[in-house]
Amino acid sequence: MARKMTLESAIKQAQEADKRVKEAENNLAATKKKQADCWAKVDEIKAEQEQARFNSLAKIAIERFGENVTAEQFREMLDTILINDEVSEYINSEKAKHNLNTEETTSHSCNYTEENTNPKEVEKKQYVICYPCT
Numbered sequence: 001m002a003r004k005m006t007l008e009s010a011i012k013q014a015q016e017a018d019k020r021v022k023e024a025e026n027n028l029a030a031t032k033k034k035q036a037d038c039w040a041k042v043d044e045i046k047a048e049q050e051q052a053r054f055n056s057l058a059k060i061a062i063e064r065f066g067e068n069v070t071a072e073q074f075r076e077m078l079d080t081i082l083i084n085d086e087v088s089e090y091i092n093s094e095k096a097k098h099n100l101n102t103e104e105t106t107s108h109s110c111n112y113t114e115e116n117t118n119p120k121e122v123e124k125k126q127y128v129i130c131y132p133c134t
Helices: 007-065 071-083 085-106
Strands: none
């Protein structure tokens, strides 16, 4: 037969539950702060990379066209270069390589799931760890 709960034990259980809720809230707040810090770092790194690309492009512009080239003149020269089909194909292939590398790091190609072990039957992309393939 089950033991009947007393008022004191019910209060003790409620206090312990309150304590666990408070700890979970604190952990959630700390995790959200860490998440915000991580995204800020991502934005900072993106800005640094963008600045590095800009600086290298500016260096090339100065080397090729001299220091007296204006932004409009440089844009016209750049547009002229990009009209060339070979240059456009190269740029598109590099973008495709970059996109492929990005996809490989965020998804798994065999789409293995625990519910469905046949990759061909999985229709949507799953972001899971594929234990048979690792």
